[in-house]
Every structure is written in structure tokens, then in C-alpha cells.
Amino acid sequence: MRKMFSAVAILVMASLALAACGTAVPAPSVDTVTVKETVVVEVTSSAPVVVAPTGYGVTLKTVMERGNLVCGVNSQVPGFGYVGADGSFAGIDVDYCRALAAAIFGDATKVEFRPVTAAERFTALQSGEIDILSRNTTWSLVRDTELGGNFVHTTFYDGQGMMVPKDSGIKTLQDLAGGTICVQTGTTTELNLADVMASLGVAYTPAVFEDADSTFAAYSEGRCDAVTTDKSGLVSRRSVLTDPSAHEILDVTMSKEPLGPMVRHGDDQWFDIAQWTVFTMFSGEEFGITSANVDDIRANATAPEVRRMLGVEGDLGLKLGLTNDWAYNIIKLVGNYEEIYNRNLGPDTPTYIPRGYNSLYTDGGLLYSPPFR
Numbered sequence: 198m199r200k201m202f203s204a205v206a207i208l209v210m211a212s213l214a215l216a217a218c219g220t221a222v223p224a225p226s227v228d229t230v231t232v233k234e235t236v237v238v239e240v241t242s243s244a245p246v247v248v249a250p251t252g253y254g255v256t257l258k259t260v261m262e263r264g265n266l267v268c269g270v271n272s273q274v275p276g277f278g279y280v281g282a283d284g285s286f287a288g289i290d291v292d293y294c295r296a297l298a299a300a301i302f303g304d305a306t307k308v309e310f311r312p313v314t315a316a317e318r319f320t321a322l323q324s325g326e327i328d329i330l331s332r333n334t335t336w337s338l339v340r341d342t343e344l345g346g347n348f349v350h351t352t353f354y355d356g357q358g359m360m361v362p363k364d365s366g367i368k369t370l371q372d373l374a375g376g377t378i379c380v381q382t383g384t385t386t387e388l389n390l391a392d393v394m395a396s397l398g399v400a401y402t403p404a405v406f407e408d409a410d411s412t413f414a415a416y417s418e419g420r421c422d423a424v425t426t427d428k429s430g431l432v433s434r435r436s437v438l439t440d441p442s443a444h445e446i447l448d449v450t451m452s453k454e455p456l457g458p459m460v461r462h463g464d465d466q467w468f469d470i471a472q473w474t475v476f477t478m479f480s481g482e483e484f485g486i487t488s489a490n491v492d493d494i495r496a497n498a499t500a501p502e503v504r505r506m507l508g509v510e511g512d513l514g515l516k517l518g519l520t521n522d523w524a525y526n527i528i529k530l531v532g533n534y535e536e537i538y539n540r541n542l543g544p545d546t547p548t549y550i551p552r553g554y555n556s557l558y559t560d561g562g563l564l565y566s567p568p569f570r
């Protein structure tokens with residue numbers, strides 16, 4: 198088996214080397230190829246060679262057999278993941294789950310939202326309790342490695358901030374010397390706070406809480422001089438304080454917090470589906486395709502990339518293990534990135550956050566989708 202795979206690997210590598218820009222690049226010679234992992238590969242003369250490690254395809258199969266997606270979300274952060282009094286979930290991260298369900302089932306309602314706190318979210322993903330984590334989670338090296346995850350593309354670029362009562366007179370982090378700062382456990386927030394204050398030489402006392410409700414309750418009861426988390430979290434939670442206008446987010450950014458969905462290691466098909474769901478949202482906005490005009494565009498589009506993306510031409514959806522109308526369904530049933538953003542964080546919401554870095558690259562932002570081809 199090992200020998201057979203080595204031969205296949207050499208063939209694949211050799212053909213890739215030849216294919217690159219149509220130029221012949223020297224392929225490795227037989228005795229320099231080392232194959233570390235043995236993988237079962239079905240080879241027939243006509244079928245394409247797919248090198249599929251164990252675990253590949255398992256998540257989609259499980260989700261399809263179950264008949265719904267189980268998405269780990271926040272329930273305490275309006276605009277990102279929040280459960281209303283009627284039990285319904287809303288937020289940009291929640292809508293991403295709906296988009297993924299739309300891509301898989303052609304039905305955005307086939308998703309069960311499973312609230313997870315910061316501390317429990319990674320165990321929930323590792324144990325298989327959830328199929329994906331979509332909950333204001335920061336991409337970091339430790340989470341990519343020790344915590345066994347793969348982050349798909351960032352859906353919201355953020356940074357850590359500090360909020361204080363306006364009448365406190367606090368304007369800088371140095372003004373917090375000797376003070377108490379409310380912070381949530383199990384977060385990058387807790388670690389950044391320690392790093393930033395140490396580098397500034399500012400002594401403070403952290404008051405650590407398990408979830409957002411208790412963190413912000415302590416802050417609003419005056420048990421801390423300030424509260425820190427992602428700036429998005431501060432805007433979000435300020436909107437549900439008794440008097441939002443009495444609180445100020447300091448003009449300081451303490452870290453980079455690229456937030457996005459996370460999947461388990463080991464299932465690259467699932468990673469691709471999760472990834473291209475994000476890219477469909479971005480490209481929908483870039484190409485001006487909305488939930489309102491997607492039918493019209495699908496019927497009349499001439500641009501080849503739009504036709505491929507919407508499944509009029511080609512078989513991009515099949516390559517992901519889905520149907521060819523997967524991207525159409527995302528946009529039709531949930532919307533493009535701009536629609537999702539505005540619904541949850543736009544100017545008409547209590548959690549308004551200007552787009553900033555979260556604009557398309559064509560508008561000076563960081564959102565950029567690779568091509569649909």
C-alpha cells in the first residue's frame with residue numbers, strides 16, 4: 198500500500214509541477230519523495246485522483262444524515278449572537294450559521310443554535326457536540342494547534358477595547374492604574390489585558406467572570422472601574438446597559454482580534470464548505486448580487502464567474518459535495534455580506550459599527566474572496 202501511494206503521490210506531484218503556468222518545473226526524483234502518511238486512494242484510469250485523509254467528508258455526511266446543522270453560537274452579544282425574549286437567535290455569527298445551512302440543505306432554518314460560553318466553546322467543538330463554532334472567536338496560533346481547530350476566513354476584523362463610565366474622567370489605560378477591570382475568563386481578552394498593562398507598567402486588579410452577562414452586570418453595578426473585551430463586544434453590550442450614553446469606549450486598540458468561524462481539524466471538505474460560504478457572502482457583495490436580485494441575475498447574468506458561482510454553468514457546488522445552487526441559496530435565503538452586516542451591525546441597528554476594515558477590498562477594506570473557478 199505504501200509503495201502504491203508513493204507512486205500515486207509522485208504522479209500527482211509530477212503532473213502539478215508540469216501544470217504550473219504551463220512551464221515544466223523539475224519534479225522531485227523518485228528517491229527524494231518521502232510520504233509521511235498512508236492514505237487509501239482508489240485509482241481507476243478515468244477517475245480523478247483524490248487524496249482523502251481519514252475524516253474527510255465525515256462532517257457533511259453526519260450533518261446531512263441528522264438533517265440539520267448544529268452551530269455553536271453566542272447568546273449574550275447583540276449584533277453577533279444573541280437570543281431574544283422569544284427564543285429566536287440573531288447576529289452576524291448566527292446568520293453565518295444560517296448561510297451554511299442554506300448551502301447544505303437549501304433551507305436556512307435547518308440549524309440548531311447551541312449557545313456556548315467562551316470557556317466551553319472549544320471543548321464543544323472538539324467533542325463533536327457542535328459541527329462548527331461561529332461565535333466572536335479570535336483566530337490565534339494556539340487555537341489552530343493545541344485546541345485542534347482550523348479557522349476559516351475572518352468574518353469580522355476587530356481589536357480589544359476598554360469601556361469606562363463617561364463621568365469617571367478616565368481617558369487612557371494609564372488612568373486605570375490601581376483600578377479594577379472586569380474581564381471574562383477563557384478569552385484572548387484576559388491574556389491581552391495582562392500583556393498590555395504589563396508593557397505599560399500599569400498595575401490593576403482583574404475581576405474575572407464566566408460570561409458576558411455577569412461581566413457587564415459587575416461593571417454596571419460599579420464593581421469595576423472599567424470593562425474590557427473586543428470593541429465589537431463593548432459596542433454590543435453598551436447597547437443593553439441602562440444608559441448607553443453614560444459609557445465611553447476609550448480611543449485605544451489593545452490587540453488584533455480577527456473573528457471568524459472555526460472547524461475541527463481533520464475534515465478538509467467541511468473546512469472548504471465553511472470557507473466558501475464566507476467567500477460567497479463577500480463575492481455576493483462584490484458582484485452586487487443580493488437576496489432581492491439574485492433570481493434576476495441568475496436568469497440573465499453573462500459574467501462567467503457569476504454564472505459559475507450561481508450554478509448556471511459548471512459544477513463548483515458538486516466539487517464541495519453540495520448541489521450547484523449552494524451559493525444561490527446562501528444569497529437568496531440569507532443575503533450577501535453587506536445585507537448580513539447591515540441587518541445586525543448597520544446604521545439602523547442599536548449595535549451600529551462602521552464597516553472600517555470590514556469593507557470590501559474595493560472600498561479600502563480587508564474583505565477579499567478568491568475567484569470562483
Ligand SMILES: N[C@@H](CCC(=O)N[C@@H](CS)C(=O)NCC(=O)O)C(=O)O
Nearest residue numbers: 273314315334335384385408409430
Ligand atoms: N474574541 C475573544 C473574546 C470573545 C468573547 O467570548 N467575548 C465575551 C465578551 S463580549 C463574550 O462573547 N461573552 C459571551 C458569553 O460568554 O456568553 C476570544 O475569542 O476569546
